Structure formats: structure tokens, C-alpha cells
Amino acid sequence: MKLSACRLAEQIAAILRKDFLIGIRRRATFAAMMFFALTTVACLSLSMGGVSLAPNFSAALLWLVIFFAACAGISGTFDDEANSGTLTTLKLYADIQAILFGKMIYVFLSLIMLAIFIVPIFVILFDVDVTSGGVLIATIFLGLIGLSAAGTLTAAITVSATVKGGLFSILLFPITLPIFLPAIALTETALTGTGFDADLLIVMTIFDAILITASSILFDYLD
């Protein structure tokens, strides 16, 4: 049965609210992402011994930290529901697209919180100069949209696999690579203040749209 846009939005909001309530009470997902990111950044910073990194290296490192921290959190998006037996109930009561977009928005907002937490720490510990804050914010915003869309779909695909953890990262990396490459280039631009290429933002926007659309189409075929 096809739902109206209004009813779909209501279901998405209900699923989002439910996930935040459980996420805040359990804290496991947030804690896993934050601690992974914090530990990685702190260890790398200490091992560098105060040496300044080249902007391109800093940019790549920041996105690597975000990617692996996100993996720690996103992989459980459907796993927790499947393990607790609530995924079947959810599928019966909610439209499948509402489940996808509810989860996707939840993942996106979780990643935004991760970025708000880790980017300032990264900037301070690695003594990085952010020359163009606007470009950095736009890049992180678009990058996290793509990561959320790809991550949510990958989490749904791997939910019935026996080796979820490894498989999740292996599948997610090639899907998100077209987002990460321009994201790294734009982050480098934000740090150096030179060589800004607006086309890269357009490329990221297009890939985000493709990932969201593909997730929506493919999700209907997942059991």
C-alpha cells in the first residue's frame, strides 16, 4: 500500500524519534563512534610529537577517522533491530521507505554529532589552520549525507550476513569512495585557502543524490 507523502513523513519522524530515544538511553552507538574517533585522533597526534602535517595529509586523515568511526556506529543500524527481533515488527507496521529514510536521517544526525565532536579536536591536536570554514562545513555536510545514504543501505544489505563487521567496511568503502575523493580535495582547500573548485561540491551533491536514489530503489528488494 502506497502512503501519502504526509503519512510517510509521519512514519519517518516516528522512527527517527524512536531511534533517538533508544540511542540516548543505550548510548552504545554514540559512545562507539566518539571513542573510536577520539582514540584514533589522540594516538596519532601523540605519535606525531607536535609535527605539523601537510594539508593534503591532514584532510585525508580527517576523513579516514570519520569513515572508520562511522563504520563503528552505522553497521549496527539494522543489526540491533534484527538481533532484538523488532525489525520484523517494524517492517509489518511501517512502510519500507519510511524505515530507510528514518534510519538514514538518524545516521546522518549521528554523524553530524560525531563531526561536531571530532573536527574541533582534530584541528586543535593537529594544529591545523582552517582558512575557509564555509568550505569545510559544506564539504563535511555533503560528505556525511553520502556516507549516511551508503552506510544505511550497506547496513541493510549486511544485516543477514554472518561476518557483518568486516563485510560492512569492505562494501561501504568502494561505494563511498566517489564521495571521499572530492571531500578530501575540498577539505585540503579549506585548510590551505587556495585552489577552490566549486565543481567538486557539485560532484558531491550529484553523488549524494545518486546514493539516496539508489538506496531508495534497492531497499525495496531487500528482505
Place this chain on the structure above:
Amino acid sequence: MRRTLDAIEQGKNSVTSEILFDNICLNFGKRKLFVDVTLKLRGGKIIGITGANGVGKSTLLKLAGRIIKPDGGAVTLPINATIAAVSPEMKIYDGLTAVENLKFFAKLRGKSLGADEIISLGERVGLDTKTFGDTCAENFSTGMRQRLKFMILLSVDADIWLLDEPTANLDDDGRQKFFVQMQAAKHDKIILLATNDSAEVDICDEVIRLPIG
């Protein structure tokens, strides 16, 4: 093998809706559970589905609920029919309170429940929401969880009820309350009840026994 089981004609006050299993084939690995099964289940009564363990009682409900898809054939439901279920496999959210669970599932079906409505639902199934409404479901006993599932079932007011051993883990009071609710609701719904429990079978208006093999 072709099996045709028609759940006879409608009851006096029943709805005209029906669930049609049309030439259903379903395999689990090499095992053929259903081969060209055609089954017409009409609303307005409680239809019991019984049979030995493993004959496919729960699977039939999952097919009706579109939780699983058949390998062949089609399951046709009434247009725009909504489904609700009580089944051991369908869990509620442990991390949410009873009221939050209730409001969440009702919201998914476009219903906003008021405080009075929640209290009334609690009374119908024998769950004191004034005392336990703000308790997380993880702290509930199995029987209380089952009562909460009934509250959700009643709150969403679906057209089709899929019930898989619904009164398992309930005390006598809980069972009686549930039977009363089923009898009251059956006239405008399609109620499928998969069970081997004699008390549950007794309240069915019609019983289909699935054969082995």
C-alpha cells in the same frame, strides 16, 4: 500435490474481504513446505489454523503479512487493508517504555493516542498503565510484554489480525480478556489464529487443519 481449502461462506455480520493464497509454493532449502496451495480465508470470523509442528502454520501467517514472499503464486489481500500481529517473533522495543511503544506503533498507523485512550486500552488487556506505563519494556515479564503486544494490536485497529499462539505466557485472566477482545473485534476483521492450544481453538469459528507433507 494441490490442496484447496476454502474457509466456507461468510458469517452473518461479516465483512466481504478475504485473503486469497493463490497457488502458493514455498521451499525451505530442499524441503517443499507448500506446493500449489490455494486457500481463501474470509473475514468476519476467527479462523484457526492448526496442525503438527512444522507444517507451516506460522509461515502461512508470515505470507499473509507479507513478511516473507512465496517462491511461487500470490497472496492477495483486500485493497488498502492494514495488518497487525501478535507473534513470538514480533518483539516490542525493550528500550522504550510501555506508553512509548504503544504511541510509536500507533503513530506508524497515523493514530495519536491520548492518556485516557491508553488507560482504557490497558484496562481492556489487564495492564495497569498508571503503574507500568513509564516502565521500560525490558523490565516487563513475558506475560506483561504479551499484554503490551495486545494493547498495540488493539490501538492500531488493523483490518487483518495475524495471531500466532497469542495467549502463550498469559495467565487465565489475560487469556479471557484477550478472547473477549477477539470476539468483539471479529465482525469487521479477518482474524487468523495459528495455534494448537485447545482453549484458543475453542474460540475459533472455523478451523483449518494443515496436513503434514
